[in-house]
Amino acid sequence: MRRCGIEWSAIAAEQLPVPVERKGEAIVKMDKVLLSYRTIHKTVHPVLKGINLELRSGESVALIGNNGAGKSSLMKLIAGITTPTGGTVYVKGMKVNGLPPERLSGIASYVFQNPEDMFIDDSVRGEIAYYLKARRLADMDETVEAMMEAFRLHELAERDARLLSGGQQRRVSLAIGAAVRPAVMLLDEPTANLDISTKQEMVEVLETLRSHVETVVIATHDMALVAEWASRVIVMNDGMIIADGSKDEIFSDGALLRRAGLADTQLMELSRMLGLPRICCSFEEFTRTVEWRKEAVTHGGNSQTGT
Known part of the structure; x- marks a missing residue:
């Protein structure tokens, strides 16, 4: 031109930018994965339609698409929360089909759209410690302190997480998820219901995750977040992956x-x-x-x- x-x-x-070759270790592999459920009228409704996907170490992956595209369902399959009706899901070489989520907690960590759904203790410090105790992980005290420091939670240590602001609750939920050092962290709409300044803070928090997690995956409608943070963008529509590439490739179309x-x-x-x-x-x-x-x-x- x-x-x-x-x-x-x-x-x-x-x-x-020069296209980045995907040379990292394969963390997640999905082979011809299908997911469907029966409606109240007993008809079968397909949610995911033959997904083939590989996610590698070091990637910051954004799943984008309209409501009902299958983004959250795909992440829940990786975390073992949902079982596929066809195909196979592997995380770090382990076949996760049908495995209970607690078996995968140290491998795949799923953070729900509403952080308060994860809170069960009466203090921020206790929230992080609870999940480590439940998994009988070594060096628990040191890990709690490391997470408090990494996610800037020391000033909130004795506060009830359910009474914190939206942005603070997000930081606590990510600290909980990162504490078990999973291979892949899965976040559902991490900037939902946050104001502009808190959304910007989330970019910094997501960067913090890089030193604690091998691969981070978010499902989001927030294109500004995708533009600033993602190294790889996967576009979903009607239960299928319709595009997969860099943000430059995706946003130019x-x-x-x-x-x-x-x-x-x-x-x-x-x-x-x-x-x-x-x-x-x-x-x-x-x-x-x-x-x-x-x-x-x-x-x-x-x-x-x-x-």
Whole structure:
């Protein structure tokens, strides 16, 4: 694409990140996985339709799609909360079909959309300790302290987690999940019902998880979170995976996002309106791209006029 004598494809290529090869260890493998349930009218309703998927160590994976696409169901299969009606799910080489969730707690940790569903003790410190005691893990006291430090919970240590703010409850639920050092952490709508400032804090909290968990998977409608955090984006629709790639690949396809019932962020929409060489995912990226374009157009105009 050439504008004002400028080769925009060259500028786009300069900005685009080199595709990351998936070389990490396979943490999750799903082979032709099916999930269905019977309705009150005794008819079979398919939820997942032959899912083939591999998630690797080091990935930050976002599952996106409209309501009913199958995102939460897929994560619950990985955590052993739900049993597939067909196919096989493996986590760290272990076949999880039908295994009780407690058998998988040290391998796959699922954090529900409502954090308070995980709380049973009367203090934040007690919440973390309870889950470690239940699994008879060694070095419990040291682990509790490490989680309190990592997720900035020391000031809330003796508070009842059920009485905390939404953002604070999220931090507690993630500390509980990370304390058992699972291979994969599965989060359902981690920014649901949070205000803008708390949503931004969640990005930092999710970054904290990287040092405690091999692979993090979130199911979300929050495209701003996906744009800022995810290294891999999987698009689901009607119980199937319809796209799987980097956020640049996924966000550049407006038709794909519309098919999945997803809306552009304001930055993504503005990138399309301005005809930028790539869809920008962050404010810093947007301003840098606009500056590059202004500079390129200026230099191109000068070269054409001979100045």
